[in-house]
Amino acid sequence: MSSAAYGQSTSVQVATVDGQPIFAAEVERELAKAYPDRKLADDERRTLLARARDQVIDRRLVLGRLVRQNEAASTADVDLALAKLEKQVTDQGAALAEHYQRLGITRDQVRQTLLWQLSWQAYLNKHLTDENLARYFERNRRDFDGTQLRVAHLLIKPAGSDDAARDTAIKQAEQLRESILGGKLAFAEAAKKHSQGPSAKDGGDIGWIERREPMPEAFSAAAFALNVGEVSPPVTTTFGVHLIQVLEIKPGSKTWQDAAERLRPAATLFLFRRLAEQERTEAKVERVENWP
Numbered sequence: 157m158s159s160a161a162y163g164q165s166t167s168v169q170v171a172t173v174d175g176q177p178i179f180a181a182e183v184e185r186e187l188a189k190a191y192p193d194r195k196l197a198d199d200e201r202r203t204l205l206a207r208a209r210d211q212v213i214d215r216r217l218v219l220g221r222l223v224r225q226n227e228a229a230s231t232a233d234v235d236l237a238l239a240k241l242e243k244q245v246t247d248q249g250a251a252l253a254e255h256y257q258r259l260g261i262t263r264d265q266v267r268q269t270l271l272w273q274l275s276w277q278a279y280l281n282k283h284l285t286d287e288n289l290a291r292y293f294e295r296n297r298r299d300f301d302g303t304q305l306r307v308a309h310l311l312i313k314p315a316g317s318d319d320a321a322r323d324t325a326i327k328q329a330e331q332l333r334e335s336i337l338g339g340k341l342a343f344a345e346a347a348k349k350h351s352q353g354p355s356a357k358d359g360g361d362i363g364w365i366e367r368r369e370p371m372p373e374a375f376s377a378a379a380f381a382l383n384v385g386e387v388s389p390p391v392t393t394t395f396g397v398h399l400i401q402v403l404e405i406k407p408g409s410k411t412w413q414d415a416a417e418r419l420r421p422a423a424t425l426f427l428f429r430r431l432a433e434q435e436r437t438e439a440k441v442e443r444v445e446n447w448p
Contacts, residue, residue, distance in 0.1 A: 170209055171443045173216040180447070181260055183209045205448040213441055214432040215272060221435040222275045227282075229274035237270045238263075284423060292423045293412035298380050299367050299422070300415035302408025307379050308360035310346055311353035313396040325397040329390035333399055336387055343387060343401045352396070361403065368418075375400065 168180040186208040187201075196204065222228040245255050256263060293300055312329050314321035332350060335341040344359025355362045365371055367380055372393040379400050382388055388400040412419060 168447075169444060170447050171213055171441065173213060173441055174220065174439050176216070178209070178212055178216065182265070183212055185261075186212055202448045209443070209448075213443075214428070217432045217435040217439055217441070218428055219272050219275060220439055221431045222279060224435075224438075227275065227279055229271055229278060233274055234267055234271050237274060238267055241266070241270070280424060280427070283427060284420065289416070289419055289423055290412045292426065293415065293419055296422075298405075298408070300408075300412070300419055301410040302366070303380070304364045304366055304406040304408070305379055305382075305402050306364050306404040306406075307362060308343060308347060308358075308401045308403055309353065309355065309362060309375075310343070310351040310360050310399040311356075311396050312350070312398075313352045322392065322397070326390045326392070329397045329399050333387055333389065336399075343399075346399075360401070364406070 169177045170180050170183055171178040183205060187204055190208065191204065219228065242252055245252055252263075256266070297303070310329070310332065312325040312332075314325040328350075332341070332346050336343050336346055344361075347356055347360030350356075351360055353360070353362075365376065365379065367376055369376075371379070372395070374391055374393050375398060378388045378391045378398075379402060382400065382402045384402050384405055386402060388398070391398045391400060
């Protein structure tokens, strides 16, 4: 993005949290950080920008919560971090004003970023302890201990790519689920008659899956929330709309230490979302309509 475009996006307000503005430039930087080398079509870019704006909003909410709980970094800590950062720039022979202009960011925005980074890291250092990781593991054991599920699914493919076609497929799946739960139709029978997936002939049985493979995340997350015999509500993936039934469960044996590499980021995301939801009940969030 050119410096002129950055200058424009710096002044374009796309949301507010408790009256404090969020500008398009911040959202665009969030998107660029997530997809640094990916060329995006216009429709995809708009969708991802909307998600990036939500992420920035949630970060503001979490920071607001930390401030309210007196767990945010102090002004002195932020000043020190900013001084170190600016010294690195000047030691390289660059002028600070030109450096910020080239990045399309103001000094105040850098301070805000440092406040977030320092505050969030301090919060994680305090709360993401071994004890809490072990507790999170126990509450979500099947997601991390290597458990495998044998599952069946019933796939309804939307007749088109628009929202109306998707909604029609979801409604059809809901009606089939009601028939299955009401005992009018067995899941395997429903899959043989109505599923549009290749496993239809096998009553929807697709065999064993793990928590993070080989199925899409939405599918796996829904499946691992079920017990044997339960049928999920409609689940939408890029393949279509699914109903899922768990046929068998093979428990895993991993400990929380074995799963630490995946457990830590999952627990971090859980803490982030929990704080954002807590603050959302107190804060006023407004999004600019028709953006992006």
